[in-house]
Amino acid sequence: MIPVLDFDRFLMGFSLGVHIILAVIGIALPAIIVAAEVVGIKRKDPYYTRIAKRLTTMLIVFFAVGTASGTLVALELLFLWPKFMVLVGHVAILTLYIEVFAFFLEAIFLGVYVYSWDKFKNRYAHAFTGVLVALGAVLSAVFITMLNAFMNTPVGFNIPEYLKSGIIADVHPLAVLATPSTLIEVAHVVSTSYFAGGFIFILYFAYRMLKSEGDERLHYRKGLNIAFSLTLIATFFAVITGILSISGLYSFQPEKYAAMELDLYPTTHAPELLGGFYSNGTITGVIASVPGLQSFLATGSVNGSVPGLSSYPKSTWPPLIVHFMFDTIVGLGFGFGLFMLVVFLMLIFKMHPFDRKWMLMLLIIAAVVGVFLLELGWATAEIGRQPWIVYNVLLVSQAANTSPSIIPLAIFFVAFYLIVLPFTVLVIKRLLRDRPVSKEQV
Amino acid sequence: MSIMFSINYLIFSVFLTLFGLEVGIAITMLLEYDKHKDRMKRFLMPLWEVTGTFAVFYLVNLEATVPSLLMLVGTVFVVPLLVAAIFFILRNAFLSYSEYMGDKRSEKRYLHVYAIATLVVAFIAISVLDSGISGIGINASAYSINMLKMFANSFNILMFVGIALLSVFVAAVFFDVREYRWFTGLAAALGIIAIAIATRSATGYLFSAALGPDLPYLIGLLVLLAVGLYLYYSRKKYAKYVAVLWFLLAVNFFGFMQSPYLLGGAVDINSYLASGPMAFYVNLVTLIGGTILVISLVFMVYVSYIKKAQSTTGSY
Numbered sequence: 001m002i003p004v005l006d007f008d009r010f011l012m013g014f015s016l017g018v019h020i021i022l023a024v025i026g027i028a029l030p031a032i033i034v035a036a037e038v039v040g041i042k043r044k045d046p047y048y049t050r051i052a053k054r055l056t057t058m059l060i061v062f063f064a065v066g067t068a069s070g071t072l073v074a075l076e077l078l079f080l081w082p083k084f085m086v087l088v089g090h091v092a093i094l095t096l097y098i099e100v101f102a103f104f105l106e107a108i109f110l111g112v113y114v115y116s117w118d119k120f121k122n123r124y125a126h127a128f129t130g131v132l133v134a135l136g137a138v139l140s141a142v143f144i145t146m147l148n149a150f151m152n153t154p155v156g157f158n159i160p161e162y163l164k165s166g167i168i169a170d171v172h173p174l175a176v177l178a179t180p181s182t183l184i185e186v187a188h189v190v191s192t193s194y195f196a197g198g199f200i201f202i203l204y205f206a207y208r209m210l211k212s213e214g215d216e217r218l219h220y221r222k223g224l225n226i227a228f229s230l231t232l233i234a235t236f237f238a239v240i241t242g243i244l245s246i247s248g249l250y251s252f253q254p255e256k257y258a259a260m261e262l263d264l265y266p267t268t269h270a271p272e273l274l275g276g277f278y279s280n281g282t283i284t285g286v287i288a289s290v291p292g293l294q295s296f297l298a299t300g301s302v303n304g305s306v307p308g309l310s311s312y313p314k315s316t317w318p319p320l321i322v323h324f325m326f327d328t329i330v331g332l333g334f335g336f337g338l339f340m341l342v343v344f345l346m347l348i349f350k351m352h353p354f355d356r357k358w359m360l361m362l363l364i365i366a367a368v369v370g371v372f373l374l375e376l377g378w379a380t381a382e383i384g385r386q387p388w389i390v391y392n393v394l395l396v397s398q399a400a401n402t403s404p405s406i407i408p409l410a411i412f413f414v415a416f417y418l419i420v421l422p423f424t425v426l427v428i429k430r431l432l433r434d435r436p437v438s439k440e441q442v
Numbered sequence: 443m444s445i446m447f448s449i450n451y452l453i454f455s456v457f458l459t460l461f462g463l464e465v466g467i468a469i470t471m472l473l474e475y476d477k478h479k480d481r482m483k484r485f486l487m488p489l490w491e492v493t494g495t496f497a498v499f500y501l502v503n504l505e506a507t508v509p510s511l512l513m514l515v516g517t518v519f520v521v522p523l524l525v526a527a528i529f530f531i532l533r534n535a536f537l538s539y540s541e542y543m544g545d546k547r548s549e550k551r552y553l554h555v556y557a558i559a560t561l562v563v564a565f566i567a568i569s570v571l572d573s574g575i576s577g578i579g580i581n582a583s584a585y586s587i588n589m590l591k592m593f594a595n596s597f598n599i600l601m602f603v604g605i606a607l608l609s610v611f612v613a614a615v616f617f618d619v620r621e622y623r624w625f626t627g628l629a630a631a632l633g634i635i636a637i638a639i640a641t642r643s644a645t646g647y648l649f650s651a652a653l654g655p656d657l658p659y660l661i662g663l664l665v666l667l668a669v670g671l672y673l674y675y676s677r678k679k680y681a682k683y684v685a686v687l688w689f690l691l692a693v694n695f696f697g698f699m700q701s702p703y704l705l706g707g708a709v710d711i712n713s714y715l716a717s718g719p720m721a722f723y724v725n726l727v728t729l730i731g732g733t734i735l736v737i738s739l740v741f742m743v744y745v746s747y748i749k750k751a752q753s754t755t756g757s758y
Contacts, residue, residue, distance in 0.1 A: 057542050060538050060541060060542075061535075061538045061539065061541075063491065063538075064491070064534040064535055064537065064538035065531065065534060065535050065538075067491065067494060067495070067534065068494070068527070068530055068531035068533075068534040068535070069531065070498075071494065071497065071498055071501075071527060071530060072524070072527045072528075072530075072531065074498060074501060074502070075501070075523055075524060075527050076524070078501075078505070078512060078515070078516045079516050079517075079519075079520035079523070079524060080520075081516075082512055082513045082515075082516030082517055083513065085505060085509075085512045085516060086509055086510065086512050086513055088505070088509075089505045089506060089508075089509025089510075089512055089716070090509045090510075090716070090720065091720075093502070093505055093506040093509065093720070093724070094506075094720075094723055094724070094727060096502045096505065096506075097502050097503070097506050097724060097727055097731075098727055098731065099502075100495070100498055100499045100502050100503075100731070101727075101731035101734060101735060103495055103498060104492070104495050104499070104731075104735050104738065105734075105738065107491040107492050107494070107495045108491075108492055108735075108738045108739060108741075108742045109738070109742075110491060111487070111488030111489065111491060111492065111742055111746060112488070112741070112742050112745050112746065114487075114488070115487060115488050115746055116745050116746065116749070118751040118752065119745055119749050119750070119751055119752055120752060121752045171718060171719060171720055172719065173719050173720045173723040173724075174723065401516065401517055401520065403517065403520065405520060405521050406520070409520070409521060409524055409525075412528075413524070413528070416528055416531075420531060420532075420535060423535075424535060424539075427539045431539075431542045434542075434545070435542070
C-alpha cells in the first residue's frame with residue numbers, strides 16, 4: 001500500500017507540473033502579444049496586429065484554465081501541507097499576499113485589453129494596458145518564487161526556537177522578500193519562464209508555417225520572428241542565471257549542492273563528474289571527469305573546497321537521482337544556448353533559417369525539449385530539497401496531511417486534468433480554425 | 443470586531459456579491475437563455491476573472507489573518523473545497539470557450555455547462571461557509587468532517603435556497619429582467635424568509651445580535667431593499683446600483699452577526715488572529731494594494747462599460 005504522504009507528494013507534483021506549463025504560457029504570451037501589437041503600430045504592419053488579436057483569443061482561454069489551476073494549487077498547498085501553511089501564514093505570507101495584487105493587475109487589465117481594442121484614440125494606450133497584463137503575470141511569478149526561496153533558505157523568524165519548541169517567534173515579515181537565494185531564484189525563474197513559454201509559441205508558429213502557404217505563411221512567419229526574439233533573449237539570461245544558481249546552492253544549500261554534484265566527501269580540487277551513480281557507498285558509471293572544474297565553477301579557484309554528503313546524516317540526503325537530472329539539465333541548457341546562437345547567426349548573415357523546412361522541424365523538436373527542460377529543472381530543484389519542505393526546518397512528512405481522503409481525490413484530479421487540458425487545446429484549435437487568418441479583423 | 447477580521451469579511455463580501463450576481467446570471471441563463479444571454483455575457487466577460495481573483499484574495503487574506511486556524515481549515519474542508527475547485531476550473535474553462543465560439547449551439551451548450559458549474563461551486567462554497575459558522579458536520583477536536591451531515595441539513599439547504607433566490611433578485615434588478623417581474627420582489631422576500639428561518643432554527647443563538655444590538659443595521663438593510671424594489675418597479679436606472687449595494691451590505695451584516703465565533707461557537711476568532719509586525723504589514727499591504735485595486739477596477743469599469751468606441755490614431 002502506498003503511504004498517503006506519497007499521494008500528497010504525487011498530487012502536488014502533478015498539479016504543479018501541469019500548472020507550470022500553463023503559468024509559463026501566461027507569462028510569455030502577453031509579452032509576445034504586446035510586442036506584436038507595438039511592432040504592428042510602429043511599422044504600420046497589419047500582420048503583426050492580426051497576430052496580437054489572434055493570440056489574445058488563446059490568452060483568454062489559457063488564462064482561464066491557468067488561473068483556475070493556480071487556485072487549485074493554492075488550495076492544495078493549504079490542504080496537503082497544513083503545517084507548512086501555518087508556518088507560511090505566520091512568517092512568509094506577505095509573498096502570497098502581494099502576489100494576489102499582481103494577479104489582480106493581470107486579471108483586471110486582461111479584461112480591459114481584450115475588450116477595448118476600439119476604445120482608445122491612441123493605439124499605444126491600448127498596448128500599454130497589455131504591458132500591465134504582462135507586468136502582472138511576471139510579478140505573480142516573482143512573488144511566488146520568493147516563497148520558494150523562503151523554502152530553500154528560510155529566514156524571518158527564530159529558527160532555533162521553532163526547532164526546539166515549535167513556537168514561531170521573533171517574526172520579521174519583510175525578511176522573506178529578500179532571503180539569500182531570492183534574487184538569483186527569481187532571475188532564473190523569470191528567464192526560464194520566458195524561455196519555455198517562448199518556445200511553446202515557437203512550436204506553434206513553426207508548425208503552422210509548415211502547414212500553410214502564401215499570405216497565411218507570412219502571418220506565421222512574422223509571429224515566429226517575435227517569439228524567437230523573446231526566447232533568444234530569455235535563453236541568454238536563463239543560461240547565465242542557471243550558472244549563478246549553482247553558486248547559490250554551494251553557498252546556501254550545501255547538502256543539495258553535494259547531491260547534485262554527487263560529492264560524497266568534502267574535498268578540494270573537486271572534479272566535475274559527467275554521469276555516475278551512487279551505489280553501496282561508492283560512485284560508479286562516471287562517463288567523464290574534469291579535475292578541478294567543479295571547484296573552479298563553485299569558488300573561482302581550481303583548488304577551492306566543496307562540501308560533501310558525508311558531512312550530513314544519511315536520513316537527510318536528497319534522492320541522488322538529482323545528479324543525473326542535473327547533468328541532463330546542464331547538457332541540454334548549453335545545447336540550447338548553442339542552438340539559439342547558431343539560429344541567431346543565421347539570421348544575422350541573412351541565411352533565412354525560418355524559410356528552411358528542416359529548421360522549422362528542428363525548432364519544433366527544440367520546443368518540446370525546452371518544455372521538458374523546464375519541468376526537469378523544476379523537478380530537480382524540488383527533489384533536491386527533499387526530505388525538507390522548508391530547508392533544515394520542517395520535513396515534508398511533518399507538514400503533510402495524512403488523511404486517507406486524499407487518495408481518491410488525487411486519482412480524480414489526475415483524471416480531470418488529463419481530460420480538461422487536451423479539451424482546452426482542442427477548443428483553441430477549433431476557435432482559431434473557425435476564424436481564418438485572412439478573415440481576421442484588424 | 444478586529445480590523446483584520448473586518449477586512450477579511452469585507453473581501454469575502456465583495457467576492458460573494460460578484461459571485462452572487464453570477465449565480466443569478468447562471469439561473470437566468472438556464473431558464474431564459476435566448477432573451478438575456480447577450481446582455482449578461484457583455485457584463486460578465488471583462489469581470490469574471492476579477493471575481494475569481496477575489497476568491498483567491500479571500501483565501502490568502504484568510505491565511506494571513508488567522509494562520510493558526512489553517513491546520514483545522516486545511517484538514518477539515520479538504521474534500522469539499524477541492525471538489526469546488528474542480529467545478530471552478532470548469533466554470534472558467536467553459537465561459538472562456540464560449541467567448542469566441544461562432545457556432546451558436548456550441549456557445550449555448552458551453553454557457554449551460556458554465557451555469558451548472560457555477561451553481562455547484564456556489565452550493566459547495568455556501569455549505570462550507572454554513573458549516574464553518576454553525577459547526578454542523580464538523581468535529582473540531584478530532585479534525586474530522588461528516589459530509590452527509592454538512593451538506594444535507596435544513597440550515598444549509600435553506601441558506602442555499604435563500605441565497606439563490608436573493609441572487610436571482612439582484613440579477614433581475616441589475617439586468618432589468620422584466621419577464622416574471624412579480625417574481626423579482628417575491629424572490630427577495632422568500633430569500634430573506636428562508637435565511638431567517640435557517641438562522642433561527644439551527645443556530646439562532648449565533649445570530650441573536652440581529653435582533654439585539656445590530657437591529658438598526660437590519661432595519662436599514664430592509665429599508666434599502668424596499669428602496670431597491672421601488673426603483674426597480676418604477677423603472678429607475680439607479681435600481682441596479684441599490685440592489686448590488688444592498689447585497690454587499692447584507693453579506694457583510696451576516697458576518698457581523700456571527701463574529702467573533704465560528705463552528706457554532708467552538709472557535710473564537712480573536713484568539714487565532716495574527717498580531718504583531720505581521721498584522722501591521724498585512725494591513726499596510728491591504729491599504730496600498732487595495733488602493734491600487736480600487737483605482738484599477740474603476741478604470742476597468744469605465745473602459746469596459748462606459749467609454750464609447752473611438753477612431754484610432756497611430757494606426758497603419
